[in-house]
Amino acid sequence: MITIKNLNKSFDQQHVLHDINCQFLPGQNNLIIGLSGSGKTVLLKCLIGLLQPDSGEILYEDRNILQYSARKMKLVRREIGVLFQGSALFDSMNVADNVAYPLRMFGRMSRSEIEDRVLFCLNRVGLKDALSKMPSELSGGMQKRVAIARAIALNPKYLFCDEPNSGLDPQTSIRIDQLIDDITKEYNITTIVNTHDMNSVLGIGDHITYLYQGRIGWTGNKDNILQTDCQPLHDFLFSSPIIRGLIQKK
Amino acid sequence: MIIASAIETLGRYILLMRRVLSKPDNWSMFGRQFLTESQKLVIDSIGIVCLISVFIGAVCVLQIVLNMGDAILPRYIIGFTTREIMMLEFSSAIMSLILAGKVGSNIASEIGTMRITEQIDAMEVMGVNSANYIILPKIAALVIFMPILVILSISTGLVGACAVTWITGDPAPDAFIDGLQTFFDPYHIYYSIEKGWCFAFLIASIASYCGYTVHGGAIDVGRAATRAVVTSSVLILLCDIILTQLLL
Numbered sequence: 471m472i473t474i475k476n477l478n479k480s481f482d483q484q485h486v487l488h489d490i491n492c493q494f495l496p497g498q499n500n501l502i503i504g505l506s507g508s509g510k511t512v513l514l515k516c517l518i519g520l521l522q523p524d525s526g527e528i529l530y531e532d533r534n535i536l537q538y539s540a541r542k543m544k545l546v547r548r549e550i551g552v553l554f555q556g557s558a559l560f561d562s563m564n565v566a567d568n569v570a571y572p573l574r575m576f577g578r579m580s581r582s583e584i585e586d587r588v589l590f591c592l593n594r595v596g597l598k599d600a601l602s603k604m605p606s607e608l609s610g611g612m613q614k615r616v617a618i619a620r621a622i623a624l625n626p627k628y629l630f631c632d633e634p635n636s637g638l639d640p641q642t643s644i645r646i647d648q649l650i651d652d653i654t655k656e657y658n659i660t661t662i663v664n665t666h667d668m669n670s671v672l673g674i675g676d677h678i679t680y681l682y683q684g685r686i687g688w689t690g691n692k693d694n695i696l697q698t699d700c701q702p703l704h705d706f707l708f709s710s711p712i713i714r715g716l717i718q719k720k
Numbered sequence: 721m722i723i724a725s726a727i728e729t730l731g732r733y734i735l736l737m738r739r740v741l742s743k744p745d746n747w748s749m750f751g752r753q754f755l756t757e758s759q760k761l762v763i764d765s766i767g768i769v770c771l772i773s774v775f776i777g778a779v780c781v782l783q784i785v786l787n788m789g790d791a792i793l794p795r796y797i798i799g800f801t802t803r804e805i806m807m808l809e810f811s812s813a814i815m816s817l818i819l820a821g822k823v824g825s826n827i828a829s830e831i832g833t834m835r836i837t838e839q840i841d842a843m844e845v846m847g848v849n850s851a852n853y854i855i856l857p858k859i860a861a862l863v864i865f866m867p868i869l870v871i872l873s874i875s876t877g878l879v880g881a882c883a884v885t886w887i888t889g890d891p892a893p894d895a896f897i898d899g900l901q902t903f904f905d906p907y908h909i910y911y912s913i914e915k916g917w918c919f920a921f922l923i924a925s926i927a928s929y930c931g932y933t934v935h936g937g938a939i940d941v942g943r944a945a946t947r948a949v950v951t952s953s954v955l956i957l958l959c960d961i962i963l964t965q966l967l968l
Contacts, residue, residue: 543847547845548847555838556837556838558837558838559839560834560842561837574749576746576847
């Protein structure tokens with residue numbers, strides 16, 4: 471479980487996050503949605519420790535990571551898996567080495583155990599035949615799946631996904647969403663997904679937080695989001711002709 | 721304003737180096753990276769170093785012969801002068817300038833691309849000291865193997881010079897080889913190697929700093945590569961003056 475209390479972040483004069491308070495539970499997909507520039511990525515970067523907030527608390531269970539020293543934070547980071555928007559695979563390594571990287575770096579595993587774990591993770595994302603391929607030889611969807619395999623290699627407690635569907639076709643998008651959903655429920659991970667993909671919102675949105683101009687505008691889930699009375703969220707949702715058509719049909 | 725910015729950059733460079741020069745998270749991964757970087761930065765540079773050194777050695781002889789003209793000086797002086805040029809300046813300072821172009825731009829663009837494609841962020845999120853993992857093997861490889869490049873450059877430069885004397889016959893090869901052995905001071909080799917170590921550290925660390933601090937896109941990576949080459953070249957020249965004054 472991750473809890474955020476009174477989180478604020480600004481860059482120079484620009485206040486990006488205003489007094490954010492929310493909670494993300496394990497075993498469900500926690501989606502953060504919002505317009506571009508609403509502060510989703512900044513919030514995610516604060517949560518994974520890539521940005522230092524100006525004030526507030528970020529609690530991983532009951533551990534306030536903002537008060538942690540660099541050494542203590544290193545240990546917390548080993549419980550975190552991140553899927554970056556552009557996959558962020560190491561382009562000098564093949565698929566197997568990419569997935570094995572965190573295991574070799576921190577795991578106390580023998581070579582054969584690492585090989586087994588790599589195979590398991592790649593099998594889990596349906597890519598066990600791509601072991602020796604370089605990232606440049608893979609499609610966007612395959613790169614995302616390898617990145618997911620790398621993210622789950624160390625059995626993380628927390629999984630963060632930044633726009634996992636960006637640049638993917640709708641079918642592959644749904645497959646990636648399904649994979650994230652399966653992994654979250656199977657391993658009871660606290661998963662936080664940044665997205666503005668409507669398929670994800672309505673498909674895997676167990677808990678949805680809508681960010682509007684750096685503030686939480688609405689919280690709910692996929693079942694009640696279409697009945698929202700929050701006007702900015704309403705405008706955000708119904709800007710999609712597909713959603714408009716869906717509602718008209720209903 | 722410019723001074724404040726320079727001090728800020730120096731501060732950031734020192735902070736980065738503090739992270740770089742710490743104990744690796746995993747020694748076997750460091751060893752792997754070290755071997756890869758040695759191949760990429762040193763072994764792959766041997767060809768260009770030898771080629772340029774051979775030609776510079778040859779041109780040195782031709783220039784000295786031309787400028788000495790018929791002066792009443794012993795011809796072995798040509799060999800002596802060529803050796804001193806190669807040992808004292810070319811094989812450390814000028815070769816380092818060439819390496820700053822080849823290796824420096826390579827390092828800056830590689831690390832810059834890793835930065836903009838979030839590969840460095842991915843390492844940081846995993847809890848890896850990315851500066852140490854990426855930069856330390858590069859610095860270590862270049863600094864450790866620089867003496868080999870320096871000695872190789874001196875040797876091939878002198879071979880090039882000898883080849884010219886054999887082809888042109890002026891000066892006679894025997895006189896030239898006599899000159900190469902005249903007033904030989906082994907300290908000059910140590911001096912050249914010491915300068916090489918210093919320049920190797922400058923090239924690898926400055927290029928890494930430029931790449932590591934990139935923000936933006938492809939244009940910024942290009943700018944970082946240019947900045948790496950220009951900054952390290954200027955600092956090599958500046959250090960060359962200081963080291964020459966201190967060591968000779």
